[in-house]
Amino acid sequence: MKLQPQIGSEGSAAWLARVATQSLITEARLSPKPGLVDSRGSGAHHDLTLELMERSAHSLSPTFHALALQSWQRPADIALRQLVGRLGREGEAQMMAATGGVNTHRGAIWALGLLVAAAAMHGCEGSSSEIAASAAKLASLPDSCAPKVFSKGLLATRRYRVPGAREEAQLGFPHIMRLALPQLRRSRQSGATEEQARLDALMAIMTSLSDTCVLSRAGLEGLETMQNGARSVLVAGGTATAQGRAALAWLDKQMLALNASPGGAADLLAATLLVDRIACDNATLTPLPQHSHF
Ligand SMILES: CC(C)(COP(=O)(O)OP(=O)(O)OC[C@H]1O[C@@H](n2cnc3c(N)ncnc32)[C@H](O)[C@@H]1O)[C@@H](O)C(=O)NCCC(=O)NCCS
Numbered sequence: 001m002k003l004q005p006q007i008g009s010e011g012s013a014a015w016l017a018r019v020a021t022q023s024l025i026t027e028a029r030l031s032p033k034p035g036l037v038d039s040r041g042s043g044a045h046h047d048l049t050l051e052l053m054e055r056s057a058h059s060l061s062p063t064f065h066a067l068a069l070q071s072w073q074r075p076a077d078i079a080l081r082q083l084v085g086r087l088g089r090e091g092e093a094q095m096m097a098a099t100g101g102v103n104t105h106r107g108a109i110w111a112l113g114l115l116v117a118a119a120a121m122h123g124c125e126g127s128s129s130e131i132a133a134s135a136a137k138l139a140s141l142p143d144s145c146a147p148k149v150f151s152k153g154l155l156a157t158r159r160y161r162v163p164g165a166r167e168e169a170q171l172g173f174p175h176i177m178r179l180a181l182p183q184l185r186r187s188r189q190s191g192a193t194e195e196q197a198r199l200d201a202l203m204a205i206m207t208s209l210s211d212t213c214v215l216s217r218a219g220l221e222g223l224e225t226m227q228n229g230a231r232s233v234l235v236a237g238g239t240a241t242a243q244g245r246a247a248l249a250w251l252d253k254q255m256l257a258l259n260a261s262p263g264g265a266a267d268l269l270a271a272t273l274l275v276d277r278i279a280c281d282n283a284t285l286t287p288l289p290q291h292s293h294f
């Protein structure tokens, strides 16, 4: 059920910030996720822990709040794009300060930051497609203030000629809109628990994403292992079934052996949980069950 307070831009911005932070924490705690930090441990990451992910998520609340407030009922134009870019980079700096220089949520700031801004542009009354389309518009506008940095993600997109985090946003988040959200709802409707539905949504993303985290760490072999493994979990009936859970355990082992971690897919799951909460079209379709973290 959507519980957005009808108390204007300040109240709605605070609500959006809270839901965005909760979405990051829910994603981080969700278990068992292949190769990723979860309630069981650090996955394939030697420099990350669940405690660090949660601290990082909390450090981002002021960023999400500012993004929502500044984007409130504004159109997608260059001025807003530059403002959102500046706030996103300040958020990255806050994250780095909170984690002692470890990258916990760079990709997540990008995806959730754009979606929070887009939800606010629609005055918190947009549908999921409207929010994704406005986020895409913002992401497609040039940000002349952006520093020219050569990241690992950019390197992977050039080397393997695949779309990365930028393109995912510019295309209107197809992995959220066409794969994860529909899977989340399908799994809920077929009787899966909320945790299982969220794991299934993660699998749906992993069947097709060109995750530059995986490519940087484990190359094409890692990416194929991720995509095929996630597909077999869903083909087996998802994580609500014993076969699905066995396929997931096998995938977890493979990902750890390859030192591969689908950080981009994890970001998009957190973003899916956010859209699921904030989009107006979802309110009647998917009331949240009692045992949800939210
Ligand atoms: C676009 C970003 C993510 C940089 O992308 P780039 O590929 O160069 O970077 P980097 O390797 O550091 O991180 C990419 C991260 O995205 C995630 N990711 C990886 N693959 C994918 C994918 N296919 N789709 C979506 N996300 C992905 C991962 O978590 C990964 O760690 C972003 O940091 C950025 O440019 N920010 C600038 C500030 C800004 O404009 N913010 C506006 C919104 S708040």
Ligand SMILES: Nc1ncnc2c1ncn2[C@@H]1O[C@H](COP(=O)(O)OP(=O)(O)OP(=O)(O)O)[C@@H](O)[C@H]1O
Binding pocket: 027, 028, 036, 037, 038, 045, 048, 053, 103, 104, 105, 106, 107, 108, 109, 152, 213, 214, 217, 261, 262, 263, 264, 266, 267
């Ligand atoms: N639960 C999670 N566990 C691990 N990573 C996550 C999780 N949720 C999101 N991520 C994303 O994964 C990214 C971290 O991936 P990765 O560690 O490959 O990046 P890196 O710090 O650039 O690289 P490396 O650790 O290989 O030097 C973060 O940007 C974050 O957005």
